[in-house]
Amino acid sequence: MIIADLLASLPELWLACAGMALLMVGVFLRRNTATTVMILSVVAVAVALAVLWVLSPEPDYAYGGLFVNDEFTFFMKSLVLIGALLTIVMSIGYAQREAMDRFEFPVLMVFATLGMLMMISANDLISLYLGLELQSLSLYVMAAFRKDTLRSSEAGLKYFVLGALSSGMLLYGSSLIYGFAGTTNFTELGQILSPDAFDGERVSLGVIFGIVFVIAGLAFKVSAVPFHMWTPDVYEGSPTAVTAFFATAPKVAAMSLTVWVLMGPFSELVGEWQQIVVFISIASMLLGAFAAINQTNIKRLMAYSSIGHVGYMMVGLAAGNEAGIQGIIVYLSIYLVMNVGTFACILSMRRSEGMVEEIEDLKGLSKTNPCMAAALLIFMFSMAGIPPFAGFFGKLYVFLAAIQAELYGLAIIGVLSSVVAAFYYIRIVKLMYFDEPSESFERPLGREMTAILVATAVFVVGFFVIVSPIADSAGIAAAAMIEQ
């Protein structure tokens, strides 16, 4: 029994042990600690990914129902690990240049990743909270990692205060649910809240209140409107490598958690939470589209862009059907790759005097660095959802679900806000291609950056070829999630 439990959580166990071991290495190694630990942490995450894929744990519960494995968690964990791996690799050069080469940095990333894996596999409000806090606490510290700069400290503090508040809401909601339903386990909650158990009567108001608080807490973690306020400030203030990390892996984990909670134990109460999700979705799409127009800082822009993308994913969740889950999974996969690619570009925006992050700095990039400009062009059109690039298929799948669920109004608002959002994406293209160059960026980009840029750009351009296999495995994952 215990062996089976351990086997089911082997990637997590490995990461936990590796994280602690790396901490020891960092403390006791005398020279080059930062770089060594950085590289070792890349290896650790890669091994976790390999373990996950080789083992591909059987769909089952473990630890007395606290922990779950199925196709959905498998897919999401793969995404999280890939995202974490790529962003750690991208931050190696950054950490060296920007005086962030301390060994705690990669260790924190490893622990945050561990927290995300726990979140994805959580099948109980308690294990959910544990995973979430492990992730969040690591992220708070990472946001404030450049403690000598005001912006970074401010970002960390802001993130911490608001994050603690949201955790509080989540806990309060969980306690309400526990109080009225009598259990914290998702599987049991699902049975208790099923319509048969009620004989057609409404579920008690306390549970509904609990769900609302839980949704508020989760919406904060995925930075959906109206709980998005922290996002632009934290994205802007954090060191860019950390922002890149924020924008990728934790988004996937939080989104998957949201899907798991709402479509798992509370799937029968879809009528109760659907309107909330519809509102969150519309508000996020609109705010993401309109607020980004006036931004001058590319990291802030990416923050609003991510709010918008979360809005589109929420369209799939609002649909509340299997196609919607599949759409979210496809969207998340594409979103992850696009964001990694875009942040690889942003991390390459450096001049002799250091990093620059104004959008204006991209002026004339197509002349000074045509390859990077072409890659960023591809990412921008993809984010705007223009075919044949990958981003279009993400939108296609979520809107497919919305139309299937007959949410026509939501779909119309969604596509129109995507037109508004297209404006600021193509504005970046305009700066790069239509304007005369200012000072050029430092070259070369570095081998690992070039490799990531090429790989992500090829993925985004060639996605239409592989859309079927990816969507199929997303479909399998969605089916597994619906069944549980």
Add this chain to the structure above:
Amino acid sequence: MSNAPLLSLVTFVPLVGAAFILVIRGEAEDMARNARMVALWTSLTTFVLSLFIWFGFERGTSAFQFVEEANWIPEFGIAYRLGVDGISMPFVLLSTLLTPICILASWDSIKVRVKEYMIAFLVLETLMIGMFCALDLFVFYVFFEGVLIPMFLIIGVWGGPRRVYSAFKFFLFTLAGSVLMLLGILTIFFETGISDIPALLTTHLPAGMQTWLWLAFFASFAVKVPMWPVHTWLPDAHVEAPTAGSVILAGVLLKMGGYGFLRFSLPMFPLASELFTPLVFALSIVAVIYTSLVALAQEDMKKLIAYSSVAHMGFVTAGTFSVTQQGIEGAMIQMLSHGVVSAALFLIVGVVYDRIHSREIARYDGLVERMPQYALVFMIFMLASVGLPGTSGFVGEFLVLVGLFQVDTGVALLCASGMVLGAAYMLYLYRRVIFGIMTKADLKTIGDLVWKERVVFAPLIAVVLWMGIYPASFIDIMAASISNLIDNYNTALAAAGQGPESASLAGSLTRPILGQ
């Protein structure tokens, strides 16, 4: 050649050429020269390949030909389906004909970033051809909207002083229209469960749904055509785009809207089309008369031709929605004719622009003194645009009017008045630029057409005269498909049982759109 996937070849050969240009390295001069050569040969090869479609095409049947199918998203039954019928085939030829001409026309006038320019044009060609060949809703949409990317870059990078504004306006206008069409496509897909266009052509959608779907598709096609009042992006885009960009924009991109009406709106939503015919007629009449008057007042040559495009496309939409054999044939011929004639007119403006760097009409006079050949070429296309018998323009406008006359004499009368106005603004333009006494000093040394320009215009003149003198070779291709379309349309109306008025606007609009 019979078993080769001809359509895929024609579609993707330009892309191969673009990939080839992408890897060209070397000195800037050599790179530019090689890029031009590769682009020219690629587009010529594509044109030759597309001739196989022309000759291999079986006339007298409405079936789709050269059909190809490959799995794409089997989960939903979405497949990579290509095929052409009498309605789409001429447009494929139009695209393959105009692209080499565009590349020749930009040979010397494009001096910066030649490599990227050629790549953009070849990618654009792939997307245009793929759009006309696509037989699956989703494949169609991917090509249809993908066109925006290269065109945005062509206007924005190589355009005139206000290029940024124009490029954005073009991009956002057309995107706003096409996303609504995407929702329409998704709705069709869920209603019927298929995305196969030939199968959908014979599927009947519920009347109430047709109304909404028609509007969603209309949003996209009306912007593309463009119809008044959403035409405002067109003059801006044309004025700022480089010559070849205007050529493709007027020659092919506008036809995507007209093609969309023929491929989707009429056959898939016959009831709604019947319902909205008065609306289309009204907008078309406004387009024909109002934009003709606007054209009369223009001082920029390109802007004048741009407004004339809107007017000519007004004929197309009116003819299409007359749903008569002559009207639709006329609309098709008018589109092809306009594709060639307006393309040529933009090239004609480009000729003097390359020499004097101005498009202002007042900047020119008496060009016939120094440029007799130019004056001749200009006259041929000017008269074709006016609709002189013997040119392609006459056939198109005449057939449209014949078709309209059977449906509504009032509409026919108003559209015919547009022809008179068309003659007015074109002749006025010609008089001001070509005739009169040459007074401007720098015009005294202007040179006549060089051989490269003659090569560009020769095929266009040939097509215009061919279409004008013997239109049968074009009408034969499309007749069967069009009569089939009309038959299906009338059958659907009859099947709905109660004639056109029954699908009342009020009744069908009550269907809720928000939420469940």
